[in-house]
Amino acid sequence: MKEVTIGIDIGGTNTKIGIVDREGSCLVYKSIETAADQPVEVFLSLLFKAIEDLKETLTEPHDIKAVGIGAPNGNYYAGTIEKAANLKGWGDYVPLANIISERLGIPVSLTNDANAAALGEMKYGVAKGMKNFIVITLGTGLGSGIIVNGDLLYGHDGFAGEFGHINVVPNGRQCGCGSKGCLETYVSATGLVRNMIELIAENNGGSHLDQYNFHTISSKMIFDAAEDGDPIAAQAFEMTGEILGKALADAIAIFSPEAIILFGGMASSGDRIMEPTRRAMEEHTIRVFKGKTKLLISDLKGDNTAILGASALAWQELDKTK
Amino acid sequence: MKEVTIGIDIGGTNTKIGIVDREGSCLVYKSIETAADQPVEVFLSLLFKAIEDLKETLTEPHDIKAVGIGAPNGNYYAGTIEKAANLKGWGDYVPLANIISERLGIPVSLTNDANAAALGEMKYGVAKGMKNFIVITLGTGLGSGIIVNGDLLYGHDGFAGEFGHINVVPNGRQCGCGSKGCLETYVSATGLVRNMIELIAENNGGSHLDQYNFHTISSKMIFDAAEDGDPIAAQAFEMTGEILGKALADAIAIFSPEAIILFGGMASSGDRIMEPTRRAMEEHTIRVFKGKTKLLISDLKGDNTAILGASALAWQELDKTK
Numbered sequence: 261m262k263e264v265t266i267g268i269d270i271g272g273t274n275t276k277i278g279i280v281d282r283e284g285s286c287l288v289y290k291s292i293e294t295a296a297d298q299p300v301e302v303f304l305s306l307l308f309k310a311i312e313d314l315k316e317t318l319t320e321p322h323d324i325k326a327v328g329i330g331a332p333n334g335n336y337y338a339g340t341i342e343k344a345a346n347l348k349g350w351g352d353y354v355p356l357a358n359i360i361s362e363r364l365g366i367p368v369s370l371t372n373d374a375n376a377a378a379l380g381e382m383k384y385g386v387a388k389g390m391k392n393f394i395v396i397t398l399g400t401g402l403g404s405g406i407i408v409n410g411d412l413l414y415g416h417d418g419f420a421g422e423f424g425h426i427n428v429v430p431n432g433r434q435c436g437c438g439s440k441g442c443l444e445t446y447v448s449a450t451g452l453v454r455n456m457i458e459l460i461a462e463n464n465g466g467s468h469l470d471q472y473n474f475h476t477i478s479s480k481m482i483f484d485a486a487e488d489g490d491p492i493a494a495q496a497f498e499m500t501g502e503i504l505g506k507a508l509a510d511a512i513a514i515f516s517p518e519a520i521i522l523f524g525g526m527a528s529s530g531d532r533i534m535e536p537t538r539r540a541m542e543e544h545t546i547r548v549f550k551g552k553t554k555l556l557i558s559d560l561k562g563d564n565t566a567i568l569g570a571s572a573l574a575w576q577e578l579d580k581t582k
Numbered sequence: 583m584k585e586v587t588i589g590i591d592i593g594g595t596n597t598k599i600g601i602v603d604r605e606g607s608c609l610v611y612k613s614i615e616t617a618a619d620q621p622v623e624v625f626l627s628l629l630f631k632a633i634e635d636l637k638e639t640l641t642e643p644h645d646i647k648a649v650g651i652g653a654p655n656g657n658y659y660a661g662t663i664e665k666a667a668n669l670k671g672w673g674d675y676v677p678l679a680n681i682i683s684e685r686l687g688i689p690v691s692l693t694n695d696a697n698a699a700a701l702g703e704m705k706y707g708v709a710k711g712m713k714n715f716i717v718i719t720l721g722t723g724l725g726s727g728i729i730v731n732g733d734l735l736y737g738h739d740g741f742a743g744e745f746g747h748i749n750v751v752p753n754g755r756q757c758g759c760g761s762k763g764c765l766e767t768y769v770s771a772t773g774l775v776r777n778m779i780e781l782i783a784e785n786n787g788g789s790h791l792d793q794y795n796f797h798t799i800s801s802k803m804i805f806d807a808a809e810d811g812d813p814i815a816a817q818a819f820e821m822t823g824e825i826l827g828k829a830l831a832d833a834i835a836i837f838s839p840e841a842i843i844l845f846g847g848m849a850s851s852g853d854r855i856m857e858p859t860r861r862a863m864e865e866h867t868i869r870v871f872k873g874k875t876k877l878l879i880s881d882l883k884g885d886n887t888a889i890l891g892a893s894a895l896a897w898q899e900l901d902k903t904k
Contacts, residue, residue: 417874418838420838421838422836422870513747514742516742546759549739552739
């Protein structure tokens with residue numbers, strides 16, 4: 261019987277569920293609605309139904325050993341989702357790991373999505389064999405999963421790794437977290453849009469995108485405009501990369517990691533984001549660490565990357581109990 | 583036979599050596615010259631002589647199990663001191679742990695002084711029982727020892743924890759590390775003096791200390807002036823604490839530590855430095871972490887604190903091999 265785990269990636273809109281073997285093959289997977297504005301019970305019944313469906317589609321006999329979950333505001337220590345802004349209907353405190361474990365009768369562990377991404381890179385991705393590295397997830401916001409001595413950095417309360425909320429501009433942009441000038445207000449899909457809008461204002465227009473408003477411009481539109489030779493769009497990527505690269509130089513001074521890995525939507529912009537990021541990172545890295553830390557892009561591709569990360573958590577927890 | 587370890591704290595001018603029991607009593611200790619501008623052999627002969635002297639002064643029978651060393655630019659992984667600016671005569675690369683271990687025939691481990699301080703706090707000090715905390719050493723420079731999951735954060739190359747070299751002012755003050763605007767150029771004994779000089783310039787004098795030059799003003803003089811009601815000296819402490827507190831808010835976002843502990847000369851300025859530091863730290867800490875991290879002062883007192891830290895390393899390594 262083949263040993264497998266279930267990986268679950270909970271997003272604000274959709275949740276992806278997959279059954280994954282030890283080698284990182286996602287044998288079957290499915291996407292369901294997260295139903296974030298309804299009570300969590302709605303999501304749970306969709307989830308359990310989807311798991312039953314997936315089990316039936318497996319052709320080989322299998323033994324499901326454990327479940328791993330990546331979720332916004334996931335607390336590893338408590339197995340809970342706490343005050344997740346994009347899961348409002350679920351309430352402030354959802355003991356999700358316990359609920360699912362009781363129902364399925366197997367161990368369930370939970371962490372936030374950036375931490376799951378870091379575990380995925382360590383088990384299946386570019387960080388295979390590394391024990392000290394940082395994954396930066398560039399999505400709507402900026403998350404980080406930090407591996408120290410081969411383990412995730414959780415901190416005292418399970419919520420460590422909020423690298424998106426270090427201050428990069430004193431009294432800078434308003435952040436959703438309540439503070440001002442946080443890294444993710446400049447470096448993320450929405451940060452890129454804010455950079456673009458600011459640069460349109462600074463340049464008094466000058467971009468093909470100046471006809472669109474704040475709500476209609478997307479990071480994809482900025483990427484396409486930059487590739488088409490729009491100078492302001494290119495500058496928006498430069499600005500984003502420069503701020504990220506400087507912040508990464510600080511991360512290097514603190515962690516001296518073997519690698520920093522960019523993950524998520526914006527990382528797929530390739531050199532547009534990597535080139536200015538690498539340049540600023542190398543310029544601002546202090547002498548003793550210069551040239552020691554690799555800047556990499558995740559090579560986990562396709563719809564299943566977040567599922568792989570969640571399943572990596574399940575495997576890691578299983579291996580701990582051995 | 584009483585089990586003991588030897589703790590050695592290497593400074594730029596003096597080196598302290600002590601024999602310490604498991605409970606953290608420093609039974610005997612001695613200070614020798616570091617002889618930093620002469621070949622390391624000079625230091626080694628002074629050191630071995632001092633250890634022999636200390637052993638003879640012990641009244642009880644004892645069994646020396648191991649040696650721990652705290653040293654500037656100490657590399658834990660390699661047991662070496664590398665490119666230490668204040669140990670110029672010793673050369674760029676000193677395999678000190680091996681040399682001493684071969685001579686004494688017992689295990690020798692080595693780390694940098696801030697890391698040793700963190701281990702000392704965990705074994706004997708205010709961090710007893712904590713598994714996630716940060717020690718900030720405020721001396722000539724600013725060092726940090728970061729404990730994650732009960733272990734020191736060493737990073738990929740053994741040099742992690744250079745929190746003194748995160749950037750706090752873009753294109754700010756020149757730092758000895760080669761970069762500009764590093765935290766320690768504002769927050770340290772020398773940083774405090776630079777703050778004071780800058781404030782004297784800004785205020786066109788206005789302090790009892792404006793008759794002294796950059797080289798003659800000390801942090802002690804600034805403290806005494808502040809206590810005597812000198813407004814500019816008081817402002818220099820405010821400035822130092824504000825910059826430190828903001829940087830600590832970033833450290834909290836990244837590490838979510840149970841406590842941050844200030845250690846070293848400037849920490850003994852008490853409320854002068856603690857009050858503005860705490861205020862800025864609390865103001866800038868993001869909502870999810872507010873009120874969760876304690877700001878503490880080291881309660882290890884006296885000449886032996888650095889020896890205790892170094893001996894804590896020796897005990898920790900012994901316990902690992904059990």
